[in-house]
Amino acid sequence: GAVVSQHPSWVICKSGTSVKIECRSLDFQATTMFWYRQFPKQSLMLMATSNEGSKATYEQGVEKDKFLINHASLTLSTLTVTSAHPEDSSFYICSASKVRAGVSQEQFFGPGTRLTVL
Amino acid sequence: AQTVTQSQPEMSVQEAETVTLSCTYDTSESNYYLFWYKQPPSRQMILVIRQEAYKQQNATENRFSVNFQKAAKSFSLKISDSQLGDTAMYFCAAMDSNYQLIWGAGTKLIIKP
Numbered sequence: 001g002a003v004v005s006q007h008p009s010w011v012i013c014k015s016g017t018s019v020k021i022e023c024r025s026l027d028f029q030a031t032t033m034f035w036y037r038q039f040p041k042q043s044l045m046l047m048a049t050s051n052e053g054s055k056a057t058y059e060q061g062v063e064k065d066k067f068l069i070n071h072a073s074l075t076l077s078t079l080t081v082t083s084a085h086p087e088d089s090s091f092y093i094c095s096a097s098k099v100r101a102g103v104s105q106e107q108f109f110g111p112g113t114r115l116t117v118l
Numbered sequence: 119a120q121t122v123t124q125s126q127p128e129m130s131v132q133e134a135e136t137v138t139l140s141c142t143y144d145t146s147e148s149n150y151y152l153f154w155y156k157q158p159p160s161r162q163m164i165l166v167i168r169q170e171a172y173k174q175q176n177a178t179e180n181r182f183s184v185n186f187q188k189a190a191k192s193f194s195l196k197i198s199d200s201q202l203g204d205t206a207m208y209f210c211a212a213m214d215s216n217y218q219l220i221w222g223a224g225t226k227l228i229i230k231p
Contacts, residue, residue: 032217034218034219038161041226042223042224043209043221043222043223043224044163044209044219044221046218046219049216049218091161093161093163095163097217106151106153106165106168107217107219109155109162109163109164111160111161111162112161112162
């Protein structure tokens with residue numbers, strides 16, 4: 001159990017276009033989903049935290065108008081990179097957590113999406 | 119704010135040897151969780167082991183065990199009988215009160231045949 005999928009696994013787009021990445025919890029309800037960005041040979045950088053039915057909370061320095069996050073259901077969150085530019089090229093990872101007895105004990109990770117903006 | 123420090127950027131050992139990866143953290147939380155995640159070349163993050171801070175007993179998962187020193191705020195990972203498939207980036211992380219993970223910089227572990 002506790003499987004998280006991401007789609008697409010990789011995407012190439014032209015500069016100025018928008019790209020949507022989906023994150024789904026396949027066998028559990030995720031009250032909270034997290035979006036990370038990872039540069040080569042670096043650690044994960046948290047971009048935003050999204051709770052189902054409410055607006056995402058963005059980390060300092062992350063442009064919320066550029067990285068639109070929607071968490072419409074307990075099994076789906078989407079990240080849309082708007083007007084993408086080459087500097088947005090990166091590896092994006094989502095994770096989902098389920099809360100038991102009021103405590104979230106673990107995040108389950110998707111396989112990641114490699115975005116290349118030409 | 120919580121911080122997690124991994125001071126070993128890269129380590130290399132022979133297959134079947136034992137290796138220990140270091141991690142220290144700083145937190146003001148009274149209860150918290152600590153994690154070790156593995157990221158192989160596929161880049162899928164895989165949970166290796168989890169430790170609840172209020173439990174004194176060190177967590178173990180088969181060949182993986184931790185040495186949790188709460189007073190010293192140290193959380194090292196020991197891999198016994200290392201295997202080629204253990205080659206990966208290993209990240210230490212602490213969960214804060216908002217359920218967010220605070221990540222270390224990672225240690226690249228190479229298992230040599």
